[in-house]
Amino acid sequence: MNTDYDVILRNGHIVLPESVQKQDIAIKDGKFVCIADSISGTAAQIEDLQENYVFPGAIDVHVHLNEPGRTDWEGFTSGSKMLAAGGMTTFFDMPLNGIPSTTTLAAFRQKNSIAKEKSLIDYRLWGGLVPGNIDNLEVLAEAGVIGYKAFISESGNEEFEAADDMTLLEGMKEIARLGKILALHAESKTITNFLVSEKIALNKRTADDYFASRPIIAEVEAVQRALYYAELTGCSLHFVHISSARAVDKILEAKQSGIDVTVETCPHYLLFSHQDLLTKGAVAKCAPPLRAEQERQKLIALLADNKFDIVASDHSPAPYSLKDPTHHDLFSAWGGISGGQFTLLSMLKLAIENQIPFYRIAKWTASNPAQRFNLKQKGMIAAGFDADFTIIDFERKTIISNDNYYARHKQSIYMNYRFPCHVVQTFSKGKQVYNSMTSDAFLPLPDTLNN
Numbered sequence: 001m002n003t004d005y006d007v008i009l010r011n012g013h014i015v016l017p018e019s020v021q022k023q024d025i026a027i028k029d030g031k032f033v034c035i036a037d038s039i040s041g042t043a044a045q046i047e048d049l050q051e052n053y054v055f056p057g058a059i060d061v062h063v064h065l066n067e068p069g070r071t072d073w074e075g076f077t078s079g080s081k082m083l084a085a086g087g088m089t090t091f092f093d094m095p096l097n098g099i100p101s102t103t104t105l106a107a108f109r110q111k112n113s114i115a116k117e118k119s120l121i122d123y124r125l126w127g128g129l130v131p132g133n134i135d136n137l138e139v140l141a142e143a144g145v146i147g148y149k150a151f152i153s154e155s156g157n158e159e160f161e162a163a164d165d166m167t168l169l170e171g172m173k174e175i176a177r178l179g180k181i182l183a184l185h186a187e188s189k190t191i192t193n194f195l196v197s198e199k200i201a202l203n204k205r206t207a208d209d210y211f212a213s214r215p216i217i218a219e220v221e222a223v224q225r226a227l228y229y230a231e232l233t234g235c236s237l238h239f240v241h242i243s244s245a246r247a248v249d250k251i252l253e254a255k256q257s258g259i260d261v262t263v264e265t266c267p268h269y270l271l272f273s274h275q276d277l278l279t280k281g282a283v284a285k286c287a288p289p290l291r292a293e294q295e296r297q298k299l300i301a302l303l304a305d306n307k308f309d310i311v312a313s314d315h316s317p318a319p320y321s322l323k324d325p326t327h328h329d330l331f332s333a334w335g336g337i338s339g340g341q342f343t344l345l346s347m348l349k350l351a352i353e354n355q356i357p358f359y360r361i362a363k364w365t366a367s368n369p370a371q372r373f374n375l376k377q378k379g380m381i382a383a384g385f386d387a388d389f390t391i392i393d394f395e396r397k398t399i400i401s402n403d404n405y406y407a408r409h410k411q412s413i414y415m416n417y418r419f420p421c422h423v424v425q426t427f428s429k430g431k432q433v434y435n436s437m438t439s440d441a442f443l444p445l446p447d448t449l450n451n
């Protein structure tokens, strides 16, 4: 059939870069081609959105899908479905938790071929910066890594070694030369190892002990040191999962002085606190740890004040045995929050509770990630951009259960959590990849999706 467009969406509230407008959207060949008050013309599919909201597909810059090597923990099939069900249309996979780590060209190629075959949505891969692999950074850039990730503390994963100061300095110099971005897990290895070994020596392994072993000061020290190194080397930085107001202050100060730096936080630092580790156990263990309630309130205030650049999930799942809630040794449990499906829903809950405009949520989840990492066709509902979007119904709530959480392992801090809205459909490059109304919610994609 010869039509003007592939899809026309009518009667939706469209989340545009600076406002929300009641407009129609037309899509052709996987791109938005027209956003206007009223679009006439023919289309193969015309949908009445019935006052639902259309958000740009979220770009999750921070997920661990663990394939190859630990596919039983997650994997590209289950992980990308879970993300699509939450309104994500692109994700960046971290270089660790799979085996091998993405620190060599061979590992990049291996993971990329698996992801290309299996992912339901678009993706990019992070490379790793670890001691001894600086000579690999250039070929990884040529192969297409989105940037590099390094740990300043131990990673919790023996296949991915923390970067010592010399590795950081040499790596930053090289990454600056390559014009790329270094993402940092910023906690001081010296401070955390010192405090952890004190606890372990006394066999103190409770939730409070774990919390005390990774204080805010460990984050602030690592952030400050990395900012000095960035000043010295000219390297662009992205701080992942920042969990304290003091660390944000340091980053904002550096930004004002001209350092090229961005700051990410995760929904779990905004929705949960140390109290959840005390009551729910290992499902609430992450690093940095969930903070005290008053710190959570400070982070929400910073968010409302538009101080974060990006919100990402840090989805880091593990099998049940490593997150067993009856197991009281919080040091040996896996550190990582399973919740990659809930970044956009979490932000919408926070938006409603704190009077944050929806277009700003779209900045933190879509347009800022796209701009920071140079995805030129993505992150906005605008003519010429990839038709990546998700439809949200604010008349319908979502209660998280085994049936509507699509991660491979269901145990999660979000189990039974209530969100004030519902993801109805997700489209990636103009094709529906998720529809909560159909029994088989995920739809097959053309082979071209990740080309």
Ligand SMILES: NC(=O)N[C@H]1NC(=O)NC1=O
Binding pocket: 064, 096, 097, 155, 156, 157, 185, 285, 286, 287, 288, 314, 316, 335, 336, 337
């Ligand atoms: N290895 C890994 O996934 N680590 C992540 N988990 C977490 O809680 N913080 C992290 O950096």
Ligand SMILES: [Zn+2]
Binding pocket: 185, 240, 241, 287
């Ligand atoms: Zn981390």
Ligand SMILES: [Zn+2]
Binding pocket: 062, 064, 094, 314, 316
């Ligand atoms: Zn992570």
